[in-house]
Amino acid sequence: xxxxxxxxxxxxxxxxxxxxxxxxxxxxxxxxxxxxxxxxxxxxxxxxxxxxxxxxxxxxxxxxxxxxxxxxxxxxxxxxxxxxxxxxxxxxxxxxxxxxxxxxxxxxxxxxx
Amino acid sequence: xxxxxxxxxxxxxxxxxxxxxxxxxxxxxxxxxxxxxxxxxxxxxxxxxxxxxxxxxxxxxxxxxxxxxxxxxxxxxxxxxxxxxxxxxxxxxxxxxxxxxxxxxxxxxx
Numbered sequence: 001x002x003x004x005x006x007x008x009x010x011x012x013x014x015x016x017x018x019x020x021x022x023x024x025x026x027x028x029x030x031x032x033x034x035x036x037x038x039x040x041x042x043x044x045x046x047x048x049x050x051x052x053x054x055x056x057x058x059x060x061x062x063x064x065x066x067x068x069x070x071x072x073x074x075x076x077x078x079x080x081x082x083x084x085x086x087x088x089x090x091x092x093x094x095x096x097x098x099x100x101x102x103x104x105x106x107x108x109x110x111x112x113x
Numbered sequence: 114x115x116x117x118x119x120x121x122x123x124x125x126x127x128x129x130x131x132x133x134x135x136x137x138x139x140x141x142x143x144x145x146x147x148x149x150x151x152x153x154x155x156x157x158x159x160x161x162x163x164x165x166x167x168x169x170x171x172x173x174x175x176x177x178x179x180x181x182x183x184x185x186x187x188x189x190x191x192x193x194x195x196x197x198x199x200x201x202x203x204x205x206x207x208x209x210x211x212x213x214x215x216x217x218x219x220x221x222x223x
Binding site: 059 | 203
């Protein structure tokens, strides 16, 4: 069956611009997670959705970052006024329920110039 | 706070066993995971162990858990060049989010 998909695979944007990153989880998975991976590091948690609601957004670095999951399936991570320090690979994962094994998408590589 | 530590590099010869070690801090973690990441690719779930188990074997992979010392290891038997990748250990935090280590880069020499 289809795994987690993320679009775009690569995004280059200028400092100060707005970007949206999309995640399409495995069908039927109620839990969805966003992580950020900087070069040479392990992924760092950003936000977790159970259904449509954000159950834990404690990893969002500041108020420039926002994520939605309006219908409990696809999620969009939104970054306003991008900064060069936002450059990283943004990973999405889904799970059948909160706390179970997480299956990751291929990631979106964001480069802010 | 929660923290996961791994050694950064491991080099082995093809056919040897590899052992990748990890220490974690959250004793309430219910599951501990091993993920594999190949260059330019996403994370592949390799295996996981429930916190009330000491050992789990899955084909060439053996996971050992010492809950008292908060130490987790992944043994890969008969290591192949295709096993070259970065291996991440992760613990679960309340709510299900994963806390990852920095990753161990495994290099397999022919």
